[in-house]
Amino acid sequence: GNSVTQMEGPVTLSEEAFLTINCTYTATGYPSLFWYVQYPGEGLQLLLKATKADDKGSNKGFEATYRKETTSFHLEKGSVQVSDSAVYFCALVNYGGSQGNLIFGKGTKLSVKP
Amino acid sequence: NAGVTQTPKFRILKIGQSMTLQCTQDMNHNYMYWYRQDPGMGLKLIYYSVGAGITDKGEVPNGYNVSRSTTEDFPLRLELAAPSQTSVYFCASSPTGTAITLSGNTIYFGEGSWLTVV
Numbered sequence: 101g102n103s104v105t106q107m108e109g110p111v112t113l114s115e116e117a118f119l120t121i122n123c124t125y126t127a128t129g130y131p132s133l134f135w136y137v138q139y140p141g142e143g144l145q146l147l148l149k150a151t152k153a154d155d156k157g158s159n160k161g162f163e164a165t166y167r168k169e170t171t172s173f174h175l176e177k178g179s180v181q182v183s184d185s186a187v188y189f190c191a192l193v194n195y196g197g198s199q200g201n202l203i204f205g206k207g208t209k210l211s212v213k214p
Numbered sequence: 215n216a217g218v219t220q221t222p223k224f225r226i227l228k229i230g231q232s233m234t235l236q237c238t239q240d241m242n243h244n245y246m247y248w249y250r251q252d253p254g255m256g257l258k259l260i261y262y263s264v265g266a267g268i269t270d271k272g273e274v275p276n277g278y279n280v281s282r283s284t285t286e287d288f289p290l291r292l293e294l295a296a297p298s299q300t301s302v303y304f305c306a307s308s309p310t311g312t313a314i315t316l317s318g319n320t321i322y323f324g325e326g327s328w329l330t331v332v
Binding site: 142145146191205 | 254256259304326
């Protein structure tokens with residue numbers, strides 16, 4: 101079946117540090133991949149997405165590249181800010197199935213200290 | 215533009231009580247979803263709907279019921295609340311379930327409803 105595995109948190113970084121949050125997936129067919137962000141007390145917001153192999157999604161300084169050969173979609177940011185503190189969810193949608201609903205990873209909590 | 219609106223935001227229930235979480239969207243989306251998020255876990259799909267009058271079970275439907283009488287509304291019903299239903303509930307909607315839009319979100323989430331069953 102379809103599944104998403106992302107690195108365990110919490111991740112604590114100092115401001116301006118480099119961020120990587122690993123995400124790997126298992127899916128049949130050709131899924132689309134997403135990163136969602138959840139700020140404290142809020143719902144999920146789409147951060148970035150990639151719909152085919154080698155696509156790079158980017159937004160707000162975050163990037164992730166769809167790597168079909170390693171079934172990965174790692175999230176990176178070169179210099180994190182305190183305002184990036186949130187929970188980050190990797191997710192996939194596989195449109196090869198009967199209906200396209202999102203499959204989420206467990207989430208990785210990021211705390212950025214000043 | 216309100217997007218997806220959920221009510222209530224917080225609720226405490228006693229075991230065995232019933233309640234309805236309300237969800238409405240103003241984007242004329244066909245697809246609507248209910249997810250639950252347990253601490254330290256990702257979201258799990260409870261029920262979804264592909265249009266008015268059509269609903270189907272997701273991954274964790276037991277203990278819940280839904281209805282979809284209009285395009286805008288997708289309420290989630292808990293009939294006999296149990297402590298295992300303590301969770302954060304998210305309603306979401308999307309224009310379709312089988313196509314990716316080239317720009318913007320594919321799925322829009324409400325702000326969540328925090329439910330505690332004691």
